[in-house]
Amino acid sequence: MSDHEQRGDRTDARVLALCGGVGGAKLALGLYRTLSSGRLTVAINTGDDFEHLGLHISPDIDTVTYTLAGLNDTERGWGLAEESWQFMSALRGLGGEAWFQLGDRDLATHVLRTMRMKAGETLSQVTSGFASRLGIDATLIPMSDGAVRTTVRTNEGALPFQRYFVEHQCKPQVRAIEFEGVLEARPHPKLLDALGNPELTAIVICPSNPYLSVDPMLALPGMREALRRAKAPVIAVSPIVGGEAIKGPTAKIMRELDLPVTIRSVADHYKGLIDGLIVDNVDAAEASSLDVRVGVTGAVMTSLEDRDRLARTVVDFARSFKAGNGG
Amino acid sequence: MSDHEQRGDRTDARVLALCGGVGGAKLALGLYRTLSSGRLTVAINTGDDFEHLGLHISPDIDTVTYTLAGLNDTERGWGLAEESWQFMSALRGLGGEAWFQLGDRDLATHVLRTMRMKAGETLSQVTSGFASRLGIDATLIPMSDGAVRTTVRTNEGALPFQRYFVEHQCKPQVRAIEFEGVLEARPHPKLLDALGNPELTAIVICPSNPYLSVDPMLALPGMREALRRAKAPVIAVSPIVGGEAIKGPTAKIMRELDLPVTIRSVADHYKGLIDGLIVDNVDAAEASSLDVRVGVTGAVMTSLEDRDRLARTVVDFARSFKAGNGG
Numbered sequence: 001m002s003d004h005e006q007r008g009d010r011t012d013a014r015v016l017a018l019c020g021g022v023g024g025a026k027l028a029l030g031l032y033r034t035l036s037s038g039r040l041t042v043a044i045n046t047g048d049d050f051e052h053l054g055l056h057i058s059p060d061i062d063t064v065t066y067t068l069a070g071l072n073d074t075e076r077g078w079g080l081a082e083e084s085w086q087f088m089s090a091l092r093g094l095g096g097e098a099w100f101q102l103g104d105r106d107l108a109t110h111v112l113r114t115m116r117m118k119a120g121e122t123l124s125q126v127t128s129g130f131a132s133r134l135g136i137d138a139t140l141i142p143m144s145d146g147a148v149r150t151t152v153r154t155n156e157g158a159l160p161f162q163r164y165f166v167e168h169q170c171k172p173q174v175r176a177i178e179f180e181g182v183l184e185a186r187p188h189p190k191l192l193d194a195l196g197n198p199e200l201t202a203i204v205i206c207p208s209n210p211y212l213s214v215d216p217m218l219a220l221p222g223m224r225e226a227l228r229r230a231k232a233p234v235i236a237v238s239p240i241v242g243g244e245a246i247k248g249p250t251a252k253i254m255r256e257l258d259l260p261v262t263i264r265s266v267a268d269h270y271k272g273l274i275d276g277l278i279v280d281n282v283d284a285a286e287a288s289s290l291d292v293r294v295g296v297t298g299a300v301m302t303s304l305e306d307r308d309r310l311a312r313t314v315v316d317f318a319r320s321f322k323a324g325n326g327g
Numbered sequence: 328m329s330d331h332e333q334r335g336d337r338t339d340a341r342v343l344a345l346c347g348g349v350g351g352a353k354l355a356l357g358l359y360r361t362l363s364s365g366r367l368t369v370a371i372n373t374g375d376d377f378e379h380l381g382l383h384i385s386p387d388i389d390t391v392t393y394t395l396a397g398l399n400d401t402e403r404g405w406g407l408a409e410e411s412w413q414f415m416s417a418l419r420g421l422g423g424e425a426w427f428q429l430g431d432r433d434l435a436t437h438v439l440r441t442m443r444m445k446a447g448e449t450l451s452q453v454t455s456g457f458a459s460r461l462g463i464d465a466t467l468i469p470m471s472d473g474a475v476r477t478t479v480r481t482n483e484g485a486l487p488f489q490r491y492f493v494e495h496q497c498k499p500q501v502r503a504i505e506f507e508g509v510l511e512a513r514p515h516p517k518l519l520d521a522l523g524n525p526e527l528t529a530i531v532i533c534p535s536n537p538y539l540s541v542d543p544m545l546a547l548p549g550m551r552e553a554l555r556r557a558k559a560p561v562i563a564v565s566p567i568v569g570g571e572a573i574k575g576p577t578a579k580i581m582r583e584l585d586l587p588v589t590i591r592s593v594a595d596h597y598k599g600l601i602d603g604l605i606v607d608n609v610d611a612a613e614a615s616s617l618d619v620r621v622g623v624t625g626a627v628m629t630s631l632e633d634r635d636r637l638a639r640t641v642v643d644f645a646r647s648f649k650a651g652n653g654g
Contacts, residue, residue, distance in 0.1 A: 108421055134420070
């Protein structure tokens with residue numbers, strides 16, 4: 001299917017997606033492919049950002065950017081396609097810290113971002129510059145230009161997010177999750193603008209980890225109020241399917257926080273904030289007992305078609321609120 | 328030949344080499360292979376250093392380090408062997424400045440150095456750390472830990488060295504060469520210690536570009552005096568052979584500065600500083616008319632054996648001064 005034909009199929013809905021890394025980026029890609037030109041805004045978690053080897057690394061922003069640009073590695077599941085690891089090999093030879101994998105191509109992103117931020121650009125300016133350069137016809141914004149750093153309190157002590165996630169491979173038991181700097185940070189003005197846009201069709205909370213990837217956004221001062229005031233319905237897509245997380249440590253963390261690994265826990269977590277929840281067919285029975293309107297569909301995104309179909313379902317579900325009893 | 332056998336052949340001379348990049352590093356390697364363990368100190372030009380993409384790059388230090396570690400690319404003539412260029416490709420995709428080639432493996436050096444210097448290490452600490460990590464059994468020191476930046480005044484205006492050398496490929500006509508910051512810099516204390524070491528056999532000015540690579544060192548406050556006071560003979564190896572430079576822009580620059588491209592110009596340039604000059608056999612006739620003691624030998628280093636042979640000749644030449652009419 002050519003770009004032109006594809007575009008003919010697109011819906012002119014306007015969507016704001018709140019998104020973490022890999023899991024969320026799948027739906028962001030579906031929305032990107034489904035909406036008309038320029039109708040998608042993605043606000044991206046920056047709680048996972050960190051400084052490593054003197055470089056400013058924004059893993060979730062990069063995942064979304066690479067995914068929407070069609071440059072991501074779909075087999076490995078993270079990073080860039082056609083990546084190589086010569087830098088890492090030389091770094092080890094020189095005795096540098098090698099626990100965090102930086103691909104040779106990926107490194108260009110970090111080096112250039114760090115240089116531009118040191119020269120005075122904001123993270124959001126760098127992010128939109130890269131998106132534009134890579135031909136992405138959507139608005140990508142960090143949740144905030146302020147520094148928010150997710151810290152995971154575990155049985156082995158407090159760990160900066162990437163140390164927990166990459167170096168310790170999520171093995172320590174989580175006791176609490178904190179977002180350093182979040183009270184001094186502000187939601188990005190463009191995120192607030194998007195939330196207040198009367199033409200917005202839907203605010204979509206992507207199926208990212210609610211505790212690690214979405215909560216940093218919700219913890220930004222004024223963010224919950226702005227979500228509640230928004231005219232558009234807020235639709236979350238459950239990252240929990242059939243009692244397990246589709247990927248990543250979400251289920252493990254829920255158990256460690258004494259939360260049942262169910263769609264009810266997801267609904268409770270977003271209670272008062274969301275108008276609707278999209279869950280997978282396998283959770284249809286439990287769905288009927290929730291206190292929130294639920295859309296039941298195939299919510300596991302394996303193929304590109306899955307992403308597109310789920311994106312359309314989310315948009316259609318959001319539109320049903322406008323017409324009737326939601327918003 | 329095993330390392331052990333090789334070592335058996337070595338001379339216990341103690342040498343301080345003053346060295347620029349590729350041309351000088353060839354002789355530094357010969358000296359490294361010829362001297363007993365730990366007897367070589369190389370003081371390296373840092374006038375070519377610059378900041379690029381937020382990284383501190385020290386081209387001559389890296390060339391010497393890679394060469395002595397046996398990691399240099401001998402076909403390309405610069406940088407690391409088995410290098411790849413994925414970073415550059417991605418950098419161009421993001422719209423980054425791509426006039427200076429940074430290999431994926433080489434990048435580890437720059438990233439790690441920049442990080443360590445930001446954390447408070449000096450350039451010399453980083454340099455000796457890398458050398459030690461790469462198993463180099465010689466003392467490598469930047470000529471200074473102060474920032475000296477070579478600027479080339481040309482018919483197209485003043486150009487920082489790397490802009491002149493790489494971006495403009497030495498095409499502009501040189502009118503003057505300046506070393507910014509040199510009057511505020513100091514020769515590295517270990518360089519001064521080496522110069523004053525009574526056990527030193529020779530101070531060797533490698534066949535680097537006298538105007539671009541050696542002059543920054545000679546311009547450091549106190550450096551000429553320290554060279555004159557040194558007990559060891561100062562031996563320069565001519566980078567000019569048969570009226571041409573063996574490599575690089577030396578001959579072109581000499582013409583632009585109205586200097587004959589001859590060994591006499593080299594001798595005049597180092598007049599009052601050197602005790603002896605090594606020239607190639609093709610220059611034997613002219614050599615006899617110079618006002619300095621001259622050693623005539625094969626001074627073009629193509630093979631590894633050439634490097635070793637020239638190194639031995641330089642050491643033997645230096646020893647002849649101790650025995651007789653030099654020093």
